[in-house]
Amino acid sequence: MSAAAVWSVDPRTGKRREQVATEATAAGVDRAVRAAHATRESLADRTVRAAFLRTAADLLDASADEVVAAADAETALGVPRLTGELARTSAQLRSFAAVVEDGAYLDVRIDLPDPTAVPPRPDLRRWKIPLGVVAVYAASNFPLAFSVPGGDTASALAAGCPVVVKAHPDHPATSELAAALLRRAAVKAGLPEDVVVLVHGFDAGVELVRHPLVAAVGFTGSVRGGRALFDAAVARPVPIPFHGELGSLNPVVVTPGAVAERAEETGAGLAGSMTLGAGQFCTKPGFVLAPAGPDGDRFLAALTEGVAQAAPAVLLDHRMRTAFVDGVTERAALDGVGAPVVPGAAAEHTVTPGVLTVDAARLAAGEHALLLEECFGPVTVVARYTDEAEIAAVLGRLPGNLTATLHCADEDPAAPGLLAALTPLAGRVLVGGWPTGVAVAAAQHHGGPYPATTSTATSVGATAIERWLRPVAYQSTPLHLLPPELRDAPEA
Structure with missing residues (x-):
């Protein structure tokens, strides 16, 4: 059986615009995840990651007219709104580039040995490492800022995690365009293009959350859809973190x-x-x-x-x-x-x-x-x-x-x-004020008690990167075996 076609639809008329892709089969999802998984080591260099994120922002800005036109044709959100959303999206990418360069997100902690402590303390050095492949589920209402090039993708890439994005069916052409720009940015920065991979289709989304090489999930959507995927994520033989934004009365x-x-x-x-x-x-x-x-x-x-x-x-x-x-x-x-x-x-x-x-x-x-x-x-x-x-x-x-x-x-x-x-x-x-509009800032928190979100994390702001990391402590490890960030500072 051939894969189902993915069509771009004009919400202003309800008519199909063009076929832009085909839905991924289970085998296609497997290929996508394995391709992304194979790029993990290439993302280890923080300097390269930062350059990649900035290049992606530059390419999105350079293609602004095309990106905004595609998004407006599929969402009817209007050129002014989408122009602002694109600016927010590229700003997020640059913001996370700065986060990567700063390195504070690694949360490095070093305790030198102390034999007089009770109990005696060995040499301990702790930091955070990327989880692995992150599955991102794009949002319907933000075709840019919370979709293929949006905050989940930007923060996961900043953490050093490859990303497989499940495109939203409301804006498949926009998703294809944005993914192509991100993949081109990766190559320009010296990375494999498969650090970002795009798949389409409802069944593909279900297969994605179940794939054994997917290490975490970022989701923005409905309570019903998000809860089903959340349940699948925690029912796996190896449960994985599911950071879902589901719904809010505000x-x-x-x-x-x-x-x-x-x-x-x-x-x-x-x-x-x-x-x-x-x-x-x-x-x-x-x-x-x-x-x-x-x-x-x-x-x-x-x-x-x-x-x-x-x-x-x-x-x-x-x-x-x-x-x-x-x-x-x-x-x-x-x-x-x-x-x-x-x-x-x-x-x-x-x-x-x-x-x-x-x-x-x-x-x-x-x-x-x-x-x-x-x-x-x-x-x-x-x-x-x-x-x-x-x-x-x-x-x-x-x-x-x-x-x-x-x-x-x-x-x-x-x-x-x-x-x-x-x-x-x-x-x-x-x-005072009104909640629409979410500033991208270090002190921002975009999340809340269930069903607003399924975790206590934020999906907006610098600390969104923490969702895709886990701590590791090295004990009594020779300096030459440690990553540079955990070695002793040189003598003045």
């Missing part, structure tokens, strides 16, 4: 003091954040606790005005469009749920954003659990509370999240308690 709490001071500003800000990118950001604020009363009414009015003015949007594919329409229809039909702006289907290929409302007391009483689940797309749920007890009860029912946001007044007496209540729920806690 709750927001707005205090009475905040709406008294700036109801309109806060409502407009929420409207902009939850409709950004057609609500297809993993950090979209999808659930808001806001006060009842006149000031809360002003906040809700500003939110509904902003959302009502947003244009209909094309989602990443028709499957997601159907899921969004079905999801908001089911939520809006729940008893006591209002829709100041009705979300749902617009023209054949678009959706309209919307706002749903409910009394927080219903959620506090255990009703409508569906409203506490992520709905991917441009919708947010506003639960209106009457006192802090309702806030506490609802927060107690929330799952883990990537972000949690607090909007409060200056010197707000409720702020310390609410911040303490939000902190266990998320990996990034904001006071």
Whole structure:
């Protein structure tokens, strides 16, 4: 039987654009993983790795027009958004090049021998080494920054791990183009091109996580798909780390003091954040606790005005469009749920954003659990509370999240308690502002309690490299056998 064709599809029309590849068979996945595995030693030189990452960034930037055009044709995310995403992607690659050169990620620790210690201490030298081949599963909503040339790939390569990427079916042509640029960068830097290998197909993704030479996984996608792969990763004869980003509601709490001071500003800000990118950001604020009363009414009015003015949007594919329409229809039909702006289907290929409302007391009483689940797309749920007890009860029912946001007044007496209540729920806690937009920085953490992620690691920022490393300690080892980083510093 011949391998199935992989087609590029235009989400604006639902029509096929071109065949760009074929789905990898089990034998094809095996060849891909073995080819990547064979390149491990070539990645040992940190200077070469850093040069490779910078060359990859340069080639992506030099091909910006072609890359952005391909991504826009397959995702409908728009040239301005994708131009910014490409800049973020190349910046990530350069950032990890600097991390590699700095070497602090190796976490070198040296304890010299001390026979007087209790118990006596031998010579111990510890650092971190790469795990091996990393399987990366590309995201639908970020065809560049969280896909083939994105943060998982960049951090794994920086750690010295070859990468096999399972392309997302929503942007196969973009994936092929990006993979070709990375492979060309590898050759220019003096590395084998198979330090990065690309495969396509659902079955290929399942085979990949089970392959005995795959040492770790980076995944960005749905709870259902991610959990299935996570279960496969830990059920292997030799379980492997699975760093998955699965889903997030990203709750927001707005205090009475905040709406008294700036109801309109806060409502407009929420409207902009939850409709950004057609609500297809993993950090979209999808659930808001806001006060009842006149000031809360002003906040809700500003939110509904902003959302009502947003244009209909094309989602990443028709499957997601159907899921969004079905999801908001089911939520809006729940008893006591209002829709100041009705979300749902617009023209054949678009959706309209919307706002749903409910009394927080219903959620506090255990009703409508569906409203506490992520709905991917441009919708947010506003639960209106009457006192802090309702806030506490609802927060107690929330799952883990990537972000949690607090909007409060200056010197707000409720702020310390609410911040303490939000902190266990998320990996990034904001006071003011909105969670869409994730800065690439050393102090960043993009992760959170399950189901936001399956581990405590971050997928953004310098410490994302730690996912692909493991510590090794050498004891009483002659200096000439040690890697250079673990030898004694030369005498001054």
